Amino acid sequence: MDKPSLTVANRSVAEWLSSLPTLILLLLTIFLASGEVIHSQLLKIGENTWEGYFLLRGAGVVEQPTCNRDPDLDQELAKAIKQKKQQMADDPLASIFGTDVDEAALRQSLESSRHNCRGRWERYELIQDKATPGVIAFRTLEGGVAKVVTTLGNYKRLLLCLLVMICAATATLTRHHISLRPAHTRKDHFVSSLGQLAANIMLLLSAWLYRGEEISAIADGVQVNHFYLHQFWIAGFLLLSFAAFYQLIRPPKDLEEGGTWGKAMLTIPLYSFMCLTAGAQFISQGYYHGISVYLGMMMELSTLFLSLALYIWIGMLLRQTKMAHLVFDVLRPWKMSPELMCFVVLAVAAVPTAYTGASGIFVIAAGATIYNELVRAGARKQLALAATAMSGSMGVVLRPCLLVVIIAALNNSVTTDELFTSGLKIFGLSLFLFFIYSQFARTAPARIAPFSEAVPQSLKRLIPLLPYVIIMGTVVVFFRDLLDTELNENYAPIILPVMLLAILAYEKLSTKSLHVFTIVLLPLLIYSCYNLWGINNALDAGAIPTGTSAEELNDLFWGLFWRNAILGACLAIYYLVKTPDMDPHYQPEPGVGEKMESSLRFATNETTGHIGALLMLMALSVSVGGIIERSGVMEMLPETFPSIWVAMTLLVVTMVIIGMIMDPYGAVILVNATLAQIAFDNGIDPLHFWMITLVAFELGYLSPPVALNHLLTRQVVGDEEVESAKVPGGNFYRRYEKFLLPIAVMLTALLLVSYVPLMSDSLHEFLFQKIQAGAH
Template sequence: MTKAGFRRTGLEWFSSLPACLLLLAVVLFSTSSDIHNRMLQTGEQLWSGYYKLRMDPVAPECDPDRDIEDAVAAEMAQEPDSDDPMAALLGAEEKDPDEVRLSIERSVADCKAAHQDYQNLKDNLTPGVKAYRAVELFVADVIALGLESQRYILVILVMLCAVTATLTRHHIAMRAMETRLDYTVSHTLQTIANAMLLGSSVIFRQSSLGSDTSVSGEELLLHNLWIAGFACLTLASLYRLFRVPENLQEGGSLNKAFLAVPLYTVMCLISGTYFALIGHSSGIGIYLGKMMELADMFLNVGLYVWVGMMLKQTRLATLVFNVFRPWHMPPEMLAVVAVLVAAVPTAYTGASGIFVIAAGAVIYSELRAAGARRQLALAATAMSGSLGVVLRPCLLVVVIAYLNREVTTDELFGWGIWVFLLTAAMFTLVALSVNRQSRFDLAPSSVAFPAMIQALKPLIPYVLVISVVVMFYRFALDVTMDEFSAPRLLPVIMLAILVYEHVSLKNRRGRASGEINHQGLERSVRGATNDTTAEIGALLLLLGLSVSIGGVIERSHIMQSFPQAFDSAWSAMLLMVVILVILGMIMDAFGAVILVTATVAGIAYASGIHPVHFWMVTLVAFELGYLSPPVALNHLLTRQVVGEAEVMAAQQETGTFYQRHERIILPLIAMGISLLVVSFVPLLFYA
């Protein structure tokens, strides 16, 4: 979990610079589609019929000066073919000269019209049209290249970032590596798991080449990229295995050492062993290959992580917290405000885990600076991304609607607002009523309100920068900010904010004004990309192996042991809740959605549970799972961003059982109650 010194040297650009270029390429390719659509509209406005001018016109082959009388005579003089039954049946003597003449006249008229259209197109094909067309067709070629290269970009990005995460010891595990035994066990199992991935990919390639169906060059290249990537990943883990850091403690416990094994390694060992036992050694490679079917979704995850890391480089979070400081809120109330405010950026970063990675450190430090106890600050940080996953334009909801034709994004986001209000109310109630240790002694409004207004002023330029980018896309490219355009707009918005901070703070560095010094545009982008590479590697590799675990569940036919439909929607819902929470404990959100779609969703629909209701329950159950031991992914990500020392210090605090474990219990109570309400109350109205 600890970042190695490698990332603080010039070597960091060996991984982060290619990753930055790949992410920029994704933004460029997706934006070029918007540019192309606008160019087509503009071309049609400037030159009527521009769609026909996109290609050079081809001269018609017919004769517009054809003699009609000669053509009629020739047609009437034709003898019927005796071998043609239709001709014998109709008979040539039945030809009507008037009908023949009318047919030929229409044919000649159509020919003259075609020649006239051809001449008009030639006349309209001016040098200006040709120049515009050349640019427009170039953009179209860029789009085609982008669509074709999405899968390759994803494979290269995943493998590059996975190697970086391995070299920097940044994979997600239950606990950090503290002793030499932890280190040895973790990297030994990582090496075995990576070798499994390599072997499975090689076997999958060979089986594909040996099958009856032909393998295209593109598919063969994908196979080779996976093999090369896993070979590098295996070598990286071997290198780390024999390059033991000097700062590790001696000794250690074997039980604790196994907890330091990354989650993706555990998933790989389980799925790889299962597939090997059933004689399907290429199984992991096949299920990882399924990532390519949703390459755009996984690339969007990478973009959202990058957006979050760029957000971390800005002063936005600090300035937002400054707005609430004048009220001198007690820590519990400030924690509630932090979680509620975080719901909006969470919706724009795709998933709760991504937001915890992106802004968790800032939220934790701000709450601690306001006097919040460590347990409360950790609880709020872990839950900071849990409320916004049901709000527009969350990528997870878009994926659900994409995979399930029974629901639409409008339906899910419409009901998501009510689910958000419910979960927000539950968290507020629990945080302010259970274990409240501070008095509600807010500052007088006459003092706090003017200071709050003053604190809002520094945020105005940020609002203007965001508005300029959004308005540019709206009016120049006809693209509105929604769940479909957010992945390509948000990186541009964050880059624009970094440029603004670079320009506005450039001349104020070193002033004793109390402001955080901005480190410059290049360093900010580099720092964001450095963090992004390791996080993408840890997150997407975990997501890919989650899909593989889903394959194990699917092929083991565990779900077939359950009834394919229940007589009672209440019984079905009870089972769904248990299954969904367990999946949230052990799987990443996107992989879990794919698995749920293929398995339990159909059972829920057949049992009388409304599809929109089912997916609302799924989202809340997943969030409860991410906050529930033994895995508690959001707590693992919180520890990753705030540091092992802070978590250890929180665990050493004294008090009641609740106070000693508040970081776990508080989110469980809030989300647990919310899940029960979301799951069963709607059944009263339609079940």
């Protein structure tokens, strides 16, 4: 990468104008996501520190009551009677309802008013007596946090809009948008830039027309929410248009000559293809602002898409660490055959894939490492490319994948617990199928080192990973025990950035920082063990707290017990056993910083481009879904089918096609609006249907014509390396193994998950078990 010619404070102008605003928006998103947790903990601290804090929060805010707490009831009653009689005398219709005054009712009303007045005075005086300067200061802090969180919560759509526009402009200027092939020649660059310019101008016109439509609606008395966003969309699309025009007139100097127009068309970013296709269809229908309408639908899920942006940042931070290399160090002594190594890598990679949103981010973060290590282990390049691409999709059904959270948020027919429980079983099936297919396709005998040789070396190489376990454990225990926040699908976007920043501090600042985490972790573990003793006594005495059950309390006990035992063992082993040197083969990858500051800068710079590329692709996928929805194609499917087998077949084929041409995040919105109810009406269980959908999307990640994970693999591995993997001779399977192996695995899994449960009620119940609320 060329050094930028213009810098300010050793930072390029691009970093000041794109990476810095992106970092600020991401940090605001983290604060917004954690705001409720912070505020609830502040309330708990206040209540534990000052009795009746919820009442004391009114100190300095509640005004002194103006009512009389000791009125003369007889005098007040006489006034009330006189006033009532005067009202009746002035009312010509009063005689119809009677002219008698109910003195008893008036007295009771006056006594009730006196009681309420005295209560207000008592509360006011109590607040004044107990409201010390400490209470007022804490109340000011807690109230300020609540106000900031509430204010930011009202502008989540604006945060997402700004994030998309800034990052999309950066992706345009850095040629980072996702396309079927990169631009190498001047002809490629011209076609690609022209396609982006046309798409951005179409987006600009759509946003302008949509604003005009809503102005007309307001004039007609229709209430329009979030009208202010139109100005930001228009300004953003105008910025994108200028960026694309600049790219068009200022091509890079390293472009080659030659090329064909056909191949040049493949360099147009996918979002531009989607925009132009959807826009043309909307225009033909007279729905000129259709694209912007569906962008507004994306804003309805602003919280989830902001979480996705955080997951992208998490993935880029992960890339700055040595964790992936250290994991391979543990596997290397086993000297596994390439196919067996791929199987193990997919099993291990599924977890970080799920924790980075299963959007292909893990491929960007660790794909180069996975590919190079598999090739070092003897894997043929086609097999290594297949496994690298699959490493970014196998975790889509595992906790805490964001795609599953979106499904649960869109409908009430399934819960995240049910989806993740079934997903674990489906993941096991997919992994087993990969093992079977890869073994049939192997070119050499399967091998593995003797256990007596591999186990000692592998255990020895686990020791360098112990600091990471200690650091991650400290973060998890801190959030779990002090902030009552678990590392799950709801709070992973908050906790994971903290965890990775802590790891970078250990790697880049000083390894001695591990002692700080140890000092924090030890008292937390001691306190947790004290709580375990209390839980055990409660279980023995049968004193189960209200709102929980003995089974839940027992599960909590053993969960905390094993957590504390594992972390305690890691601390003991690390400080008592000599740490071996890291594998000598490790070499820092390009784009990985040597210091904390450079690592954060590189991670944020990469995050900016990836957010722009992925979110623009997802945003336009929603518009493509709108075209499909409005085309009436889905309505052509009958509401009921002759049999559940026919219904299942048509639904599976339809979802595979959707998964192949659309981003899964946009596709799941379309499927929820169209196919889901058809499936339910034909007797397909909701949990069964959504697991089929997820597996179909996994297949879509890996299947042409888009094959997003293969595109991302090419991006991180390099065009030259991918080209070198081509097999000039050999059979059809060997030439296209990187596509055929993943498709065979996921297609078989899809067929098994779709049809076999229909044949067996017991298998259906096992795979798609409903979880009662409060039973987990």
